[in-house]
Amino acid sequence: MVKIGILGYGNLGKGVEAAIKKNSDMELAAVYTRRDPATLTINTEGVPVKSTADLDTGKEDIDVLVICGGSATDLPAMTPKYAALYNVIDSFDTHANVPVHFANVDKASKAAGKVGVISCGWDPGMFSLNRVYAHSVLPDGKDYTFWGKGVSQGHSDAVRRLEGVLDARQYTVPVPAALEAVRNGENPELSTRQKHTRECFVVAEEGADLARIENEIKTMPNYFSDYDTTVTFITAEEMKANHSGLPHGGSVIYSGESSDGTKHVIEYSLKLDSNPEFTGSVLIAYARAAARLNAEGVSGAKTVFDIAPAYLSALSGDELRAHLL
Amino acid sequence: MVKIGILGYGNLGKGVEAAIKKNSDMELAAVYTRRDPATLTINTEGVPVKSTADLDTGKEDIDVLVICGGSATDLPAMTPKYAALYNVIDSFDTHANVPVHFANVDKASKAAGKVGVISCGWDPGMFSLNRVYAHSVLPDGKDYTFWGKGVSQGHSDAVRRLEGVLDARQYTVPVPAALEAVRNGENPELSTRQKHTRECFVVAEEGADLARIENEIKTMPNYFSDYDTTVTFITAEEMKANHSGLPHGGSVIYSGESSDGTKHVIEYSLKLDSNPEFTGSVLIAYARAAARLNAEGVSGAKTVFDIAPAYLSALSGDELRAHLL
Numbered sequence: 001m002v003k004i005g006i007l008g009y010g011n012l013g014k015g016v017e018a019a020i021k022k023n024s025d026m027e028l029a030a031v032y033t034r035r036d037p038a039t040l041t042i043n044t045e046g047v048p049v050k051s052t053a054d055l056d057t058g059k060e061d062i063d064v065l066v067i068c069g070g071s072a073t074d075l076p077a078m079t080p081k082y083a084a085l086y087n088v089i090d091s092f093d094t095h096a097n098v099p100v101h102f103a104n105v106d107k108a109s110k111a112a113g114k115v116g117v118i119s120c121g122w123d124p125g126m127f128s129l130n131r132v133y134a135h136s137v138l139p140d141g142k143d144y145t146f147w148g149k150g151v152s153q154g155h156s157d158a159v160r161r162l163e164g165v166l167d168a169r170q171y172t173v174p175v176p177a178a179l180e181a182v183r184n185g186e187n188p189e190l191s192t193r194q195k196h197t198r199e200c201f202v203v204a205e206e207g208a209d210l211a212r213i214e215n216e217i218k219t220m221p222n223y224f225s226d227y228d229t230t231v232t233f234i235t236a237e238e239m240k241a242n243h244s245g246l247p248h249g250g251s252v253i254y255s256g257e258s259s260d261g262t263k264h265v266i267e268y269s270l271k272l273d274s275n276p277e278f279t280g281s282v283l284i285a286y287a288r289a290a291a292r293l294n295a296e297g298v299s300g301a302k303t304v305f306d307i308a309p310a311y312l313s314a315l316s317g318d319e320l321r322a323h324l325l
Numbered sequence: 326m327v328k329i330g331i332l333g334y335g336n337l338g339k340g341v342e343a344a345i346k347k348n349s350d351m352e353l354a355a356v357y358t359r360r361d362p363a364t365l366t367i368n369t370e371g372v373p374v375k376s377t378a379d380l381d382t383g384k385e386d387i388d389v390l391v392i393c394g395g396s397a398t399d400l401p402a403m404t405p406k407y408a409a410l411y412n413v414i415d416s417f418d419t420h421a422n423v424p425v426h427f428a429n430v431d432k433a434s435k436a437a438g439k440v441g442v443i444s445c446g447w448d449p450g451m452f453s454l455n456r457v458y459a460h461s462v463l464p465d466g467k468d469y470t471f472w473g474k475g476v477s478q479g480h481s482d483a484v485r486r487l488e489g490v491l492d493a494r495q496y497t498v499p500v501p502a503a504l505e506a507v508r509n510g511e512n513p514e515l516s517t518r519q520k521h522t523r524e525c526f527v528v529a530e531e532g533a534d535l536a537r538i539e540n541e542i543k544t545m546p547n548y549f550s551d552y553d554t555t556v557t558f559i560t561a562e563e564m565k566a567n568h569s570g571l572p573h574g575g576s577v578i579y580s581g582e583s584s585d586g587t588k589h590v591i592e593y594s595l596k597l598d599s600n601p602e603f604t605g606s607v608l609i610a611y612a613r614a615a616a617r618l619n620a621e622g623v624s625g626a627k628t629v630f631d632i633a634p635a636y637l638s639a640l641s642g643d644e645l646r647a648h649l650l
Contacts, residue, residue, distance in 0.1 A: 018584040022465050098646050124650045126458065129634055130593075131649040133451065136610040136637035137603075140347050143649075185596075258602035259343040265596040268455075270589065271510075277583035278462075285461040305638075305645050309454055310630040312461035320630050321423050324456040324468075325449045 002291045003029040004284070005060060005086070007052060007078065008068035009040060011153075011246065012091065015280025016066050017043055023284055025314050029062045030054075058085035063294075064287040065089075076101060083108040083116040083301075087290045089283055091121040098124075106301035115290045116301045121279040122270060123147070127252045129304050130268040134254035138264060141256020144182045146195065148172035150248025150275065158223045159200055162216050164208030167236065169243040171199040174250070185255040185263045198229040201243055203236050248275035285312040327616045328354040329609070330385060330411070332377065332403070333393035334365060336478075336571065337416065340605025341391050342368055348609055350639050354387045355379075383410035389612040390414075401426060408433040408441040408626075412615045414608055416446040423449075431626035440619045441626045445611045446604040447595060448472070452577045454629050455593040459579035463589060466581020469507045471520065473497035475573025475600065483548045484525055487541050489533030492561065494568040496524040499575070510580040510588045523554040526568055528561050573600035610637040 004020055006013045009031050020026045021044070030048045033040050037049040054060060065086040069075050071094040079090045083105045092101050101118055109116035119125065123145065131143050152172050159168035178195050181188045200217055204210055214231040217224055234242075251269040258264060272278045286304070289311035293302070310320060329345055331338045334356050345351045346369070355373045358365050362374040379385060390407050392415040394400050400417045407413050408430045417426050426443055434441035444450065448470065456468050477497050484493035503520050506513045525542055529535055539556040542549055559567075576594035583589060597603045611629070614636035618627070635645060 015583070018587075022463070022583065095650070098650055099643065102646060119650055126462070126591075128650045129458070132634045132638055132645060133454070135649065136613075136634070136639075137451070137606045138347070139639065258340070258347065258599065258606050262343075262598045262602055264598060264603050264606075266451075267592070267594045267596075269592045269594075271592075272589045273587045274583065274589075277587055278589050281462045281583050281589075288461075303646060303650060305635040305642070305650070306633050308631050308633045309457045309461070313457055313630075314461075314464065317630070318424065320457060321427060321628060324460065325420070325423055325444055325453045325628060325630070 001025060001027045002288055003027055003061060003063045004287060005030050005032060005055075005062035005065040006068060007032045007055070007065055007082070008074075009033055009042060009049075010068060011276035012068040012279060013066075014043065015274065015276035015278070016068060016283055017280070018277050019281040019284040020044075022281070023288075023314065026284060026288065030060065032065075055082060055085065060086070062086060063291045066283050066287055076104070079116065079118065080104040080108045083114060084112045085114075087115045087294050089117040089120055089287050089290055091125070091279060091283065092119045093121070093124055095124075102301050102303070110300045113294075113299045115294045115298055117286050117290050117303070117307070118301055119303055120286045121282050122272075123250070125279075125282050125304055126270070127250070127268070130252040130266075131254070132305055134252070134256070134266045138254070138256030138258060138266075140258075141254055142187050143252060143254045144190070144195075145250065145252050146174035146179060146182075147250040148174050148196065148248065150250070150272070151243075151246050153246070153275075155198065155223055158220060159202060159217055162213055164205045164213055165202055166205055167203040167239050169201045169239065171201075173197045173199055179251070179253075182253045182255065183265060183267065185265050187255055192226045193228060196227060198224055198227045200229060200231045201234050201239065202231060203239050204233055245273065246275045248272050248278075288312060288314065326350060326352045327613055328352055328386060328388045329612055330355050330357060330380070330387035330390040331393060332357045332380070332390055332407070333399075334358055334367060334374075335393060336601035337393040337604060339368065340599065340601035340603070341393060341608055342605070343602050344606040344609040345369075347606070348613075348639065351609060351613065355385065357390075380407060380410065385411070387411060388616045391608050391612055401429070404441065404443065405429040405433045408439060409437045410439075412440045412619050414442040414445055414612050414615055416450070416604060416608065417444045418446070418449055420449075427626050427628070435625045438619075438624045440615045440623055442611050442615050442628070442632070443626055444628055446607050447597075448575070450604075450607050450629055451595070452575070452593070455577040455591075456579070457630055459577070459581070459591045463579070463581030463583060463591075466579055467512050468577060468579045469515070469520075470575065470577050471499035471504060471507075472575040473499055473521065473573065475575070475597070476568075476571050478571070478600075480523065480548055483545065484527060484542055487538055489530045489538055490527055491530055492528040492564050494526045494564065496526075498522045498524055504576070504578075507578045507580065508590060508592065510590050512580055517551045518553060521552060523549055523552045525554060525556045526559050526564065527556060528564050529558055570598065571600045573597050573603075613637060613639065
């Protein structure tokens with residue numbers, strides 16, 4: 001059994017917990033929280049909830065610590081810190097800071113003789129894998145990533161922070177004509193606006209100035225101003241009935257040539273009922289890999305690029321070759 | 326530069342040759358043939374065509390030998406034989422015999438301190454990878470593989486062998502309703518007949534009994550009797566104009582749950598203008614991996630499951646993390 005510790009019990013932590021239940025070789029050893037452990041009830045009976053302070057001893061009986069924190073401030077500090085004590089894995093997704101984060105985790109985990117897997121999930125993660133496989137097989141080509149239709153939690157939060165907004169849900173939606181052109185191997189040049197639209201569903205306070213809210217959303221820099229955005233005001237009941245899930249997905253589409261004029265299109269796509277549960281499922285597969293690699297004496301920071309697929313599976317090499325090759 | 330030898334110069338050998346030209350770190354060192362080398366002209370200027378007998382010395386200056394032979398009789402003998410002398414790679418696809426082939430190549434390549442990659446291409450190969458990734462991430466689920474629309478060379482050959490047939494091309498076509506049900510996550514039970522249809526285009530000899538040919542195709546065991554097959558007689562000119570390519574493709578679709586009722590659908594699909602050129606491109610990416618692994622001291626038989634994605638790419642780890650993660 002691979003003993004898993006979960007640090008952080010938000011949507012992602014619960015997704016990791018759900019994934020552990022689907023893997024008979026994995027067990028949840030403990031959930032670690034920065035809150036008062038007594039205030040937290042988890043979905044797995046008989047498993048202790050502990051304080052993050054307990055981790056600092058380095059003596060917790062876990063094989064891999066899954067760090068479910070935010071990329072902005074949590075993970076840059078937490079992952080290197082705990083990589084010095086345990087095998088760790090995170091879903092760090094601030095692209096520009098990956099080199100620094102990788103270097104920090106690599107240094108800490110190598111010194112400790114542990115494995116630290118960073119930037120794991122579906123993007124970065126499964127989508128990254130597909131970009132690398134496609135570029136490697138057909139170096140003369142171009143990759144496109146489309147996200148959605150799905151809920152962006154960051155964009156939903158940004159709308160929620162506006163004055164007069166009680167609740168909000170933002171869907172990222174790929175533009176059908178752009179998808180079509182890419183799937184046809186046309187290799188179009190696409191602006192941000194041409195690739196995705198953004199749909200916002202907003203519950204406003206009674207008497208709020210809806211025109212102002214709509215304008216503030218549509219002109220918000222970084223989040224919405226570069227997109228065609230629609231804003232629909234709904235009731236709290238409609239929000240609960242129709243927008244309570246966290247579905248997501250998307251496609252990596254690669255179009256390349258093996259010789260002049262001979263084209264190939266590779267597409268990897270995901271349709272996910274729950275973004276955090278799928279991300280948690282990917283983390284658990286790579287947690288298995290981290291435990292195995294470390295048991296073989298490997299240490300240091302790793303990404304999905306550095307780990308052979310067989311390490312993710314509970315099946316043996318013989319079984320994989322017999323049933324899935 | 327990685328020096329590649331190609332053994333066998335049919336469609337696949339030419340596909341490998343085309344792929345080498347798209348990879349600036351690879352060079353074609355020689356083509357080896359069982360025919361008289363003097364009778365063979367290849368598409369790369371200045372590269373020698375040699376006899377397979379030259380390989381037997383073990384002294385050829387190549388980093389990886391790409392063995393482009395048939396799975397029925399060529400590869401079971403050739404791959405272990407040359408694995409004892411060189412790093413090798415093949416596209417062995419007789420599923421039931423993979424365990425024996427793997428064991429034979431493993432023994433030979435380990436004894437020689439070489440790497441032998443078997444069963445590489447798109448199925449087995451890229452499709453196998455996607456089956457393993459999906460099963461590992463979502464163990465509670467089911468995979469479906471659809472092939473086509475594309476030319477099956479084996480089925481085309483089977484039709485060509487019938488009396489009165491001058492030429493034939495067989496397309497494997499997925500059944501749209503089956504694809505739709507799988508993409509919807511319905512996890513249907515599908516018979517062979519429900520998954521694919523077969524379309525044959527046949528050039529018959531003048532005066533041939535067309536009804537007999539059609540009946541012999543449709544009732545041919547193993548190849549056609551389990552499928553709904555259509556047979557269309559065309560002229561040699563139509564064959565040349567409309568059916569001279571070797572397009573192929575297909576999809577691996579995986580549908581699984583991360584918790585009860587929470588579904589996810591993962592799809593990997595290929596649309597290939599040229600089956601042999603794409604297969605050759607995959608072989609060349611894994612030939613790069615074989616050369617690198619061997620340079621690190623690794624030996625023995627490997628499949629796509631055993632090789633980390635970063636080994637396939639000409640880019641460094643830093644570059645991969647910066648641009649493709």
